[in-house]
Structures are given as C-alpha cells and as structure tokens.
Amino acid sequence: MVKKQKSKKKVIKTFKEVRAEKTEVQYEYLVEKHIIKSNDARYAILDKYAHLSNNVYNQALYRFRQAFFKGKWLSYEKLDKSFKQSFNQKDCMLYRSMKSVHLAQQILKLVNQNMTSWNKARKAYLKAPQKFTGKPKIPKYKPKGGKNIVIVDNQTAKLRANGIVEIPVIDSLKLSYTQRNYKFTVESFLK
Structure with missing residues (x-):
C-alpha cells in the first residue's frame, strides 16, 4: 500500500481567511486616557509640547488658508513639502522644535483633515443650504499661547x-499601562 504524500503547494489565503485566523487582539486599537495633573513632573513636558503643537497647527493653517485664498488647494503632501523646503527659515523653526518630524506631521494631517471636512461641508451647503443652520466657516486659528493636542x-x-x-521623542516620557478594561495583555503586543 502506497501512502499519498501531502502536496507542498503554497496556499494563497484570502483576506477573510487570514482575518479569521487572527485574534481580536491583533486588530484592536489601544486608546488610553491619562490625566496628568499640574503638580506632576511630567506635566511641564506635556505642556511644552501642547504649546509647540498649537504653534505648528497655526502655522500650517496659515499656509493652507493663504493657498486657498489664492485659489490653490494644498494636500497633506504639499503642505509637508512646503515645511520641509523652508526648513531653515524662521517660520519653520516651529516645525523643528517638536524634536520629531513625525509629531509635527501628525499636526499637519490634522490641519488637512479639518480643511478637507470644511471644504466638503461648504460644497454640500452650496448644493442644499436647507440642510444646514448656517454657512460652514473656515477653520479658525487656535489662540496664541494656547494648547493643542499632541x-x-x-x-x-x-x-x-x-x-x-515610553515616548522617546517627548523627552523619554513614560506612562504606566493599565490593563483593567482590556481583553489582552502587554505580552500579546510584543510578540
């Protein structure tokens, strides 16, 4: 009696099959809120970055609005490129002050998202103004000296x-990770 050998063909799986094999842990996002009071040593670090974030937001919004008033639309890529091209100019010092270009790019994405949402609302208003209580207003600047999200x-x-x-780019800021309300452990993310 001859035994049949199993074929060693490479099996190509569909996305649904791969997704079914993965656990929920591998597809969940972790969002955790930490309340840091003003008497905490980490507060000063986060306060500094919140102010820097506010300045980058206002600078990016200024560039976006000026381009819009000239009849141009800036994508995130063009906005980021304009900051990188003027890297050594005085107005771009804000971009560099975040220590991580990645943190600044997240703020640029936020500005782009806000302007895109406003533009969609503006176009919808022109088609059907009765669906709105008023004309959508262009995003405004954050108050000078204020704070913005990081x-x-x-x-x-x-x-x-x-x-x-640990957040190394923010002066090696460390936050403890709680597992109270989550179905997964820290080890599952490290594998």
Whole structure:
C-alpha cells in the first residue's frame, strides 16, 4: 500500500481567511486616557509640547488658508513639502522644535483633515443650504499661547514588557499601562 504524500503547494489565503485566523487582539486599537495633573513632573513636558503643537497647527493653517485664498488647494503632501523646503527659515523653526518630524506631521494631517471636512461641508451647503443652520466657516486659528493636542501613534510610542509606554521623542516620557478594561495583555503586543 502506497501512502499519498501531502502536496507542498503554497496556499494563497484570502483576506477573510487570514482575518479569521487572527485574534481580536491583533486588530484592536489601544486608546488610553491619562490625566496628568499640574503638580506632576511630567506635566511641564506635556505642556511644552501642547504649546509647540498649537504653534505648528497655526502655522500650517496659515499656509493652507493663504493657498486657498489664492485659489490653490494644498494636500497633506504639499503642505509637508512646503515645511520641509523652508526648513531653515524662521517660520519653520516651529516645525523643528517638536524634536520629531513625525509629531509635527501628525499636526499637519490634522490641519488637512479639518480643511478637507470644511471644504466638503461648504460644497454640500452650496448644493442644499436647507440642510444646514448656517454657512460652514473656515477653520479658525487656535489662540496664541494656547494648547493643542499632541498626537502620538504606534511609530512614536514604544510599549515595553514591564507595562510602560515610553515616548522617546517627548523627552523619554513614560506612562504606566493599565490593563483593567482590556481583553489582552502587554505580552500579546510584543510578540
């Protein structure tokens, strides 16, 4: 009796099959809110970056609005390129002050998203003004000296095995990672 050998063909799986094999852990996003009070040592670091983020936001919005008033539309790529081309100019010092270009790029994406949303609302208003309570207004600048969000994603933050989230580009800021309401463990993200 001859045994049949299993074929060693490379099996190409569909996306649904691959997705079914993966656990929920590998597709969930982790969002955790940390409240840091003003008497905490980390507050000064985060406050500094929130001010820098505000300045980058206003500078990017200024460039976007000026281009729009001239009849041009800036994509995120063009906006980022304009900052990189003027890297040594005084107005671009804000871009460099974030220490990580990646942090600044997240703010540029936010500006682009805000302007794109406004533009879609403006076009919808022109087609059907009765659906709106008023004409959509162009995004405004943040108050001078104010604060803006600092967007930290998985390329900027590092999840350590001891339950610490480290953000090296923000002066090696460390936050403890809680597992209270989550179905997964730190080790599952490190594999």
